[in-house]
Amino acid sequence: MFGYALRRVLTAIPIVLITITVCFFILRLAPGGPFDGERALPPDVMKNLRAHYNLDQPLLTQYLIYLGGVLRGDFGPSMVMEDFSVSRLISIGLPFTLMLGFSAFVVGTIGGMLAGAVAAVNQNKWPDYLLVAIVLVGIIIPNFLMANLVQLFFGVYLHWLPVGGYHPGSLIHLVLPIFILALPHGGRVARLVRGSMIEVLGTNYVRTARSKGLGTRLILARHALKPALLPVVSYLGPGLSYLLTGSLVVEQVFALPGIGKYFITAALNRDYGLVLGTTILYVFIILALNLIVDVLYAWLDPKVRYR
């Protein structure tokens, strides 16, 4: 078990390194840059700017300087937002994004599991059809459109919830964003649970449990739930990365202060320092979460460990 976890950690390290390297060189070699304004800067100013951001050094030296910085948690300066370092911006935005993603993850996973189990038990009756329809809508309508629609209905037409924005501690501003993030995630979880639960309910040991007179609830809780949840655990890894990329949209639509918003603004402004920093961070978070999920899966299903 420990060996398996260690092996997974060791294989994740080169992936992070490769990502940093590839992104760094793509962004440095790209034509155009953050200093290409409408008006050309005077040569002296340009020279000083380039020296300030180490752009006058050979590419390899720049890379080593950057890598050294990243190892120390310093992602360099932002090239467009003056006086801000990338690490500072990240430390402002990251807690919010993580909080949003985590809440949506919990809401979506639990909601999806419950809904999937209810649908499986009532297979081909109205709760099942209703659920399948909701799941379909949740998965098919792209999240940016869904976000705009709920914003319009609950925020503008009905005035029930705020349309966007956030100030610390305000829960009501988070209702719609979490709903939008949790809906497709919960939908996929529900679909998986429904499928595997129907399969499990048809197995011989469930029939045995039923024939010896156990109640439905007891069968579900004691015999059917655990094996039915295995496919969900293996979905959680990709699901988390959907959630994080989904937060790009949600933060944009609801004007929330997370790193997704920084990433998009930075990409539009060609603020390469910030783009690089946020990308590395996203990759790191997603790899770390995948790692946790994999280890969890290995713990639940011993077959995986020895593959």
Added chain:
Amino acid sequence: MAGITGKDAALTAYADALAAQAPKGRSLTQDALRRLFNNKAALLSIFVLTAIVLFAYIGPYLLPWAYDKIDWAGIRKPPDWAKGHYFGTDQNGRDMLARTLQGTQMSLLVAAVATGVSVVIGIIYGAIAGYFGGRIDAVMMRFVDIMYALPYILFVIILVVIFGRSPVLLFVGIGCLEWLTMARIVRGQTLSIKQREFIEAAKAGGARPFTIIFRHIVPNLTGPVVIYATLTIPEIIITESFLSYLGLGVQEPQTSLGTLISFGAPVAEALPWMLYTPAAILVTMLLCFSYLGDGLRDALDPKDR
């Protein structure tokens, strides 16, 4: 019908009569198509999609307004049948229906090209990994696993930002990142196909590995590839409209459904038709592709129901 005795004519007539009585043989494709046409949802999806595609490409010729034509008298006007603005106009006085059709064209084009790119890459990659197996397979599939874990939308955004916002790049960029699942499916199929006798026969006949892959294995992958390509199309439409929504996709005066939604969303309170027209088309297309994909899966792979 030459011949003195008329033997040929008699035999032909007899053979025709036999053929008329005998049950018609059905190929796998015919079987699959019959099952597909029995699926009401899939059939309806095909009709709706065909209608949308036809209307997107023919419709603009029938409308009184072109997608980039400005009607100075009708800026921000709700639907008006008398003037020929069947779905209203935007803030610049351009006809929403014409723009939506143009956007649909663009979204369909991106979907078609990017799906093509992803299918080609996925088939080649997956077939090579599956056929050669062993260490090559392990390394190639490990790479796919790694790519899976990465948030590819970030890379699409970076690519688009760096290389400018040309539609061609958008096609290729999305296609290059959407091939992973295709490669996995193709590899799995290849693993089972390569055990079959006809591959052994080809090997014994001295065919080279790449000849075997492209002549004997790839044609046998048609079923799963068609299914998965159908399921890839909506994903690509979503990705494209997402990028366009963020302002990174198709640029003015060209438009796509995502661009239209991003322009419609902020003004939806005052000019609702600007959001709902493109949104309705987008959702309808996605829904139809999803049903069609499910229908194809059931039709081509009935044991998996």
